[in-house]
Amino acid sequence: MTVTIIGVGLIGGSMALKLKNQQFASKIYGVDFNEQNLHKALELKIIDEAVNLEFAIKNSDLIILAIPVDSSQKLLPKILDFCTENQTVMDVGSTKFEITKGIKNHINKSRFVASHPMWGTENSGPGAATSDAFGGRAAVICEAENSATDSLELVKKVYENLEMNLLYMSSEDHDIHTAYISHISHITSYALANTVLEKEKEEDTIFQLASSGFSSTVRLAKSHPEMWVPIFKQNKENVLDVLNEHISQLRKFKSALEKDNFEYLEELISNANKIRGILK
Amino acid sequence: MTVTIIGVGLIGGSMALKLKNQQFASKIYGVDFNEQNLHKALELKIIDEAVNLEFAIKNSDLIILAIPVDSSQKLLPKILDFCTENQTVMDVGSTKFEITKGIKNHINKSRFVASHPMWGTENSGPGAATSDAFGGRAAVICEAENSATDSLELVKKVYENLEMNLLYMSSEDHDIHTAYISHISHITSYALANTVLEKEKEEDTIFQLASSGFSSTVRLAKSHPEMWVPIFKQNKENVLDVLNEHISQLRKFKSALEKDNFEYLEELISNANKIRGILK
The missing domain is CATH 3.40.50.720 (NAD(P)-binding Rossmann-like Domain)
Incomplete structure (x- = not known):
């Protein structure tokens, strides 16, 4: 062959x-x-x-x-x-x-x-x-x-x-699913990297302190735009859908913190913990 | 001893x-x-x-x-x-x-x-x-x-x-730095898990399709509230600061997509790629 x-x-x-x-x-x-x-x-x-x-x-x-x-x-x-x-x-x-x-x-x-x-x-x-x-x-x-x-x-x-x-x-189903379980992870990771780069000007501190948790969350932010811009472009509608949902989920954390509603914060975290049963 | x-x-x-x-x-x-x-x-x-x-x-x-x-x-x-x-x-x-x-x-x-x-x-x-x-x-x-x-x-x-x-x-500096390189990663990860759990009701599909990228981004979402609610409570102001910045970074991706501004999208991604030089 x-x-x-x-x-x-x-x-x-x-x-x-x-x-x-x-x-x-x-x-x-x-x-x-x-x-x-x-x-x-x-x-x-x-x-x-x-x-x-x-x-x-x-x-x-x-x-x-x-x-x-x-x-x-x-x-x-x-x-x-x-x-x-x-x-x-x-x-x-x-x-x-x-x-x-x-x-x-x-x-x-x-x-x-x-x-x-x-x-x-x-x-x-x-x-x-x-x-x-x-x-x-x-x-x-x-x-x-x-x-x-x-x-x-x-x-x-x-x-x-x-x-x-x-x-x-079907192609449609594929593109919806990958928006959830791959494309949004990349956007989150890029945005997290930009957040830290924006706020933490002392790069040495990031490098020395960065925990394994941070490294695993921003790992995908190293992925190149040549590959990813075309993916986001082709899957724009699905990605925007999931991105809107993700921002609204982050706003729930923001609101719980702002209102000192720690019971709600615990509820949000406990719900997220369900991912443990799904992803081994 | x-x-x-x-x-x-x-x-x-x-x-x-x-x-x-x-x-x-x-x-x-x-x-x-x-x-x-x-x-x-x-x-x-x-x-x-x-x-x-x-x-x-x-x-x-x-x-x-x-x-x-x-x-x-x-x-x-x-x-x-x-x-x-x-x-x-x-x-x-x-x-x-x-x-x-x-x-x-x-x-x-x-x-x-x-x-x-x-x-x-x-x-x-x-x-x-x-x-x-x-x-x-x-x-x-x-x-x-x-x-x-x-x-x-x-x-x-x-x-x-x-x-x-x-x-x-100092304690103050520590709490600012950890908000950036540890606490925000956890919130992002929890919110990402909740996003996927909210939208993807067919759990089997998540489990079967989940790429290694997704798994590494939501890994932290398995962390328990008993440990993390008190951390967010004690570091509330710093965490809110970074969370607001993170949401505004995500909005930049949203805006680039909505406006079909793929040059800006590329710029955002290229900037995030700088994390590669900092985190080995």
Whole structure:
């Protein structure tokens, strides 16, 4: 099986490493507009060969889009234009509605499988790629009914090889759920970092005092805008919905404190504690 | 050295384990109003003996207060009433202003050292205690000038044995800094948990989809109200200050999204990324 990874960063690079390790891919081509990343991916043996997009499309059984969601959306129809019935294209982006909408009327739309492995770190680039990624986490396939049976089976095998647990849902449902359990966490984390950076001008104090709790809460604030601005843009309505709810939840804490209503504060915290039963 | 731990939970229990391992403490007494915790601490060999408060005060060189900050504040003057010049009392609470204010005029105030080891987890009770805690983290001593030289030296030795890096500051400064780098993280995390619990009624979906990012952002939301309500109460003004700033930072994200101002969104995220240079 010859696999092309478009975007040899954290996610694409980690997939390449694991699919090669598992002997699922016999050959891995890498495509990336960032020459430095391509070079690094070759050096780290994440890919076997750096090629251009045209060559990749002609010579691969499976093409994996692992670039920012706006770039994937633009590139996908162009790749599908040249796809034969023996080829499959998949993406791994954090939003699913816009990308599936964009190819709704494409003649080769059945060669595409929309998916999202629920794994990532605050780091980026091929240097952050690891073959230990993905295992045990959930991966989502969206609009499975629009994909050809053989393409769908192939992508399922990809996720089996990544040792992920598959879930199926509509693109709309995916984007609502990820707004809650991933996108809002990033906004919260960015805003928390900005809060501390705004108020604490003595950076040494932050660095020396920062507890493990703070570090884990702001970890995501290290994530790059190149990846995240397009996600927020594509999932704007859902993200705004959850953000409004989050601000109103924070206001409840503010009001409890301002009014010295510590019974209410305890109630708010006890309710939040329920997350313990859900997230092991 | 005979040490009494008042409150044999996560922090008190972890200190006991480490101080015994390091042979700093030859005997450790445990005092706890929770009989179940006392029993568990004995069973786990965290303490050598469960005793009552009166016996502990009479028979210890060092008394460590590791209970919620409101309980410490109430109990400290009563313990100091019975303290001799050969005994030292220290606390390990997350707020420092109220406890130091409460004994400002106590005749034995110099036997007390106010301190705060910057370590903790979302878990509680002696079952969560570990001898691996504390190492490499910061510990703060406040109002060191109000403590007797021998008491201060003893508490410094405690933190040396816990392998922590000591910082000195006023109680006021401590409470401002911890509002930024610990207390606000907890409120954010609680509010985020409540946001998700409010909106996502299908709990199975949260559990299955939750990414590692979400888990790390809501980890602190598992922390119990018994510990955190008193902290927020004692540090109310600082916490409200930071909470207001945090809400206004979140509103900037909201406004950028609502106005489709993605350049501003990128700016907000790039600014937050600066935390990468500060927190390794």
